[in-house]
Amino acid sequence: MAMALKLYELCGTDASRVFSPFCWRIRMALIIKGLDFESVPWRFTETERLAFAAHDKVPVLVDGDRAVPESWDIVQYLDATRPSTPSLLRGNPAPYLFVAAWNDTVLQPGVAKLIVSDIPALLGDMERPYFVESREKRFGMPLAQVTEGREEKLPAFRATLQPLRQALKGRDFLGGDKPDYADCIVFGSFMWARSVSPLRLLAEDDALHAWRERMLDLSDGAARRAPCFGG
Numbered sequence: 001m002a003m004a005l006k007l008y009e010l011c012g013t014d015a016s017r018v019f020s021p022f023c024w025r026i027r028m029a030l031i032i033k034g035l036d037f038e039s040v041p042w043r044f045t046e047t048e049r050l051a052f053a054a055h056d057k058v059p060v061l062v063d064g065d066r067a068v069p070e071s072w073d074i075v076q077y078l079d080a081t082r083p084s085t086p087s088l089l090r091g092n093p094a095p096y097l098f099v100a101a102w103n104d105t106v107l108q109p110g111v112a113k114l115i116v117s118d119i120p121a122l123l124g125d126m127e128r129p130y131f132v133e134s135r136e137k138r139f140g141m142p143l144a145q146v147t148e149g150r151e152e153k154l155p156a157f158r159a160t161l162q163p164l165r166q167a168l169k170g171r172d173f174l175g176g177d178k179p180d181y182a183d184c185i186v187f188g189s190f191m192w193a194r195s196v197s198p199l200r201l202l203a204e205d206d207a208l209h210a211w212r213e214r215m216l217d218l219s220d221g222a223a224r225r226a227p228c229f230g231g
Contacts, residue, residue: 005037006062012122015041017227019195021108023059024188025071031219032179033078033085044127075181088181099182108189110157114150115197117143122196150199165207172214187215191223198229
């Protein structure tokens with residue numbers, strides 16, 4: 001019997017509430033490939049627990065005696081070692097790298113400015129001071145100030161998502177008729193928000209809302225069943 005894959009994932013006081021966008025990329029990749037895995041909870045201040053992978057951040061995938069850190073490397077590894085499962089990377093890697101670059105410089109920072117103040121309440125006494133101090137240093141202001149008036153900021157945020165709407169025209173997923181790693185990348189950012197914040201990022205009549213619903217429904221609603229606030 002093959003040894004189960006293990007995925008080290010970020011959580012807070014609730015070990016079942018995974019909220020790293022990068023961890024959600026790999027969760028969805030595993031779901032799309034139909035691979036069983038064991039989730040290993042990891043918290044911000046537990047860097048020493050990842051020493052075996054010579055890394056200090058999650059996700060880290062463990063496959064037997066092999067540890068693979070970094071989302072991009074994990075996805076390539078999964079496609080290479082599980083060729084009989086649905087492919088995540090189809091053809092030239094450049095489009096996926098572009099989607100990741102756009103996501104990490106436009107979508108994810110935009111989401112962070114709307115939800116970052118919701119995260120400290122989910123963290124334990126050890127992690128909360130680290131998170132607040134590091135993020136307030138990053139933003140140059142208190143977290144409550146970062147997200148102040150966020151409902152009024154939603155239209156401007158939603159306008160930045162137009163490239164995604166264009167990419168989804170005439171197709172169910174960014175990958176076409178079936179999801180691929182591009183969908184995992186973008187969905188990870190939305191699932192991050194859904195996991196930590198009650199703020200509704202997408203209007204129900206938005207094509208992106210319909211796409212997100214399709215992603216939530218994959219594998220009998222695997223992502224939908226995860227602990228979240230539904231934003």
